Amino acid sequence: MNKPIQFTLNGKSVSRTVPNHRLLLDLLRDEIGMTGTKEGCGTGDCGACTVSVNGKPVNSCLILSGELDGADITTIEGLKIGPELHPIQQAFVQDGGAQCGYCTPGMLMMSKALLDGNKNPTDEEIRYALSGNLCRCTGYAKIVQAVKDAAAIMRK
Ligand code: FES
Numbered sequence: 001m002n003k004p005i006q007f008t009l010n011g012k013s014v015s016r017t018v019p020n021h022r023l024l025l026d027l028l029r030d031e032i033g034m035t036g037t038k039e040g041c042g043t044g045d046c047g048a049c050t051v052s053v054n055g056k057p058v059n060s061c062l063i064l065s066g067e068l069d070g071a072d073i074t075t076i077e078g079l080k081i082g083p084e085l086h087p088i089q090q091a092f093v094q095d096g097g098a099q100c101g102y103c104t105p106g107m108l109m110m111s112k113a114l115l116d117g118n119k120n121p122t123d124e125e126i127r128y129a130l131s132g133n134l135c136r137c138t139g140y141a142k143i144v145q146a147v148k149d150a151a152a153i154m155r156k
């Protein structure tokens with residue numbers, strides 16, 4: 001059954017009529033053209049599809065569009081601050097936190113959620129927060145370093 005929904009996406013109001021069962025991931029990528037959010041596993045195991053819904057990081061491959069009426073959604077496309085890269089994005093670039101970049105949008109969205117609640121996380125806290133985000137290229141040392149460096153920039 002189709003359902004009209006209205007939500008905020010990266011600060012802008014969006015209205016769509018969607019099949020109730022359409023996944024948020026597919027809505028974002030296939031209907032709206034926000035292809036920054038990636039599909040890895042499609043089963044909630046890899047974190048590549050992480051977006052923020054009402055301030056919380058979620059796997060968009062597990063969220064039904066019909067649940068999104070009134071939601072406030074942020075994707076990787078909304079992470080920049082005006083024309084500037086977000087400090088977490090800057091730190092990933094500087095520290096080599098991405099190779100193919102496939103996992104990177106999900107890593108960035110999860111890191112943002114961590115740093116919103118914890119301004120000075122330990123390595124252990126960063127690794128725990130990112131434990132649901134899998135990377136097959138970079139290894140995790142550079143990613144952890146990037147999150148620490150971003151935290152330091154954001155504390156200034
Ligand atoms: S694609 Fe959603 S968790 Fe892997």
Ligand code: FES
Pocket residue numbers: 097098099100101102103104134135136137138
């Ligand atoms: S940078 Fe390629 S999967 Fe993480």
